[in-house]
Amino acid sequence: MHARADGQGRPLGFVLTGGETSDYAAVPALLAIPVSKPRLFLADKGYDGDFVRQELLIHGIKPVIPPKANRKHPPSCDFQAYRDRNRIERMFNRLKQFRRIATRYDKTRKSFEAFLSLAAAKIWLPYFVNRT
Template sequence: MHARADGQGRHLGFVLTGGEASDDQAVDELVALPVSNPRLMLADKGYDGDNVRTSLLMKGILPVIPPRANRKETIACDFRAYRDRNRIERMFNRLKQSRRIATRYDKTALSFLGFLQLAAIRIWLPSFVNRSYPFLGRDED
């Protein structure tokens, strides 16, 4: 399960790959999601690769990915920006509070993705509740 999130740690889209598939295979699909292009891509070491970095740079996205330990040449990483990745980890934690996602009960990828989207909607809802009617809950004189 790969996710794209906004700066607040809210889900913008998901990409499912097999458990044995490399993380860097999902990067192109994550960037192609129909939302605005990000300035940075915060990702863990599983996404580190020369092809991923060049692909992101060609699209105008700065990769903030720490280098793998077995990398021959050293690559700089903005660890100050990388600290914001904890929002993404907290996003996955909130998703996995749904038992069905944490244990992956669904047999097909389509049904798992559907429930994943329902869990994401549940997380997004507090951002929209009572935004349009700020006067609700106040007593009128």
């Protein structure tokens, strides 16, 4: 499961791939989610690859991805901006509070995506309710 989130750690969209699929294969699908264009792309080392970095720079998005340990010439990473990635991890933790998502009970992709959308709506709901 790959997700796109806003600056506050709220989910904007999801891309599901197989467990054996490489992380950076989901990047084009994440960028195709119809929401505003991001300024930064915060991701973990699984997304590190020259193709991903090139694709992001072509689209005008700054990649904030720490380099893998086996790189001969590691590109620089803005670790100050990378600290904000904890918001994305907290979003995944909030999603996994729903037992059905954490254990992947659903047999079909369609039903899993539907419940992911419901869980994302529940995360967004407090931001639309008047807190007076």
